[in-house]
Amino acid sequence: MLSLKVAHIEDATPRIKRIELVSADGGTLPAFTAGAHIDLELGNGEARSYSLLNDPSETNRYVIAVLREANGRGGSAWIHDSLREGDPLGSPAPINHFRLSEDGENHILIAGGIGITPIASMAARLKALGKNYELHYCARSAEEAAFVNELQSVHGDKLKLTLDGGDPSRGLDVTALLAKRPSAGHAYVCGPAGLIRAVREAGREWPKGTVHYELFKGSEEDIALRKSDQPFDVVLNKSGRTLHVPADLSLLDVLKAEGFKIKTLCKEGVCGTCIVGLISGKADHRDDVLSDDEREESMQVCVSRAMPGETLVLDL
Numbered sequence: 001m002l003s004l005k006v007a008h009i010e011d012a013t014p015r016i017k018r019i020e021l022v023s024a025d026g027g028t029l030p031a032f033t034a035g036a037h038i039d040l041e042l043g044n045g046e047a048r049s050y051s052l053l054n055d056p057s058e059t060n061r062y063v064i065a066v067l068r069e070a071n072g073r074g075g076s077a078w079i080h081d082s083l084r085e086g087d088p089l090g091s092p093a094p095i096n097h098f099r100l101s102e103d104g105e106n107h108i109l110i111a112g113g114i115g116i117t118p119i120a121s122m123a124a125r126l127k128a129l130g131k132n133y134e135l136h137y138c139a140r141s142a143e144e145a146a147f148v149n150e151l152q153s154v155h156g157d158k159l160k161l162t163l164d165g166g167d168p169s170r171g172l173d174v175t176a177l178l179a180k181r182p183s184a185g186h187a188y189v190c191g192p193a194g195l196i197r198a199v200r201e202a203g204r205e206w207p208k209g210t211v212h213y214e215l216f217k218g219s220e221e222d223i224a225l226r227k228s229d230q231p232f233d234v235v236l237n238k239s240g241r242t243l244h245v246p247a248d249l250s251l252l253d254v255l256k257a258e259g260f261k262i263k264t265l266c267k268e269g270v271c272g273t274c275i276v277g278l279i280s281g282k283a284d285h286r287d288d289v290l291s292d293d294e295r296e297e298s299m300q301v302c303v304s305r306a307m308p309g310e311t312l313v314l315d316l
């Protein structure tokens, strides 16, 4: 666990605070890679994941941006209302589920709203690597678009801002943008679920592993237990036990009730903490962290289930 201290807080927009964290003892911080996040333990007893937005070459600070969420679970409100400069905060070292493919040559970065945070860090890294990249930043209005001046001064005309005024028909045309994959091209998107869906759909003909995405926060429609959910069985390979997961409980609920100590953080399929090895069976993956390849051998048990009629064999 890292001991951090809030070095600076400022308003990036009326609803977004930019927060700079340093090591409490004044030393250097563990290095991070572009797209990484930290899991801050807040003073209200909650923990929340925040992407690091600064240049990954910096080891003296972690910079995050926090949007006050009107319908959030209290983490963003606590940060906006109670966190002060000088306050201590704890976090494990940064982890990264949204990595740049640095061997790619042409990179299309797409950010929606507060999803600019990991994308800004990725853009800084691509610039340092001398790669070709475009940075598409979508927001409702200029007032709600954080860090535009800084991004413009670093990335110049590689920054393409789309302000849709809340009208999706005036939004970024991701279908046109991804219609043709550039040579050794990769696309990355972070933002609301609708934008991520549109980008994944637009890039469906791109080779596996070249369209990367991270949902800024759990999408209610993806994580909620659904009316259509079916019960299913899981076989635990190490113990040989079989557990039944009813339609109205998650796999995580059942594992915990049976005494398995599964580490969790977000419980929304976005942090990657509750990963469990999947040996066989088709899972209904509802997370936003695992790549297609990773999904063949693991699953996030807080949100994912079995496909209808499937029995899963887990590495537990």
Ligand code: FES
Pocket (backbone or CB within 6 Å): 263, 264, 265, 266, 267, 268, 269, 270, 271, 272, 273, 274, 275, 287, 300, 301, 302, 303
């Ligand atoms: S606890 Fe975060 S993905 Fe499951």
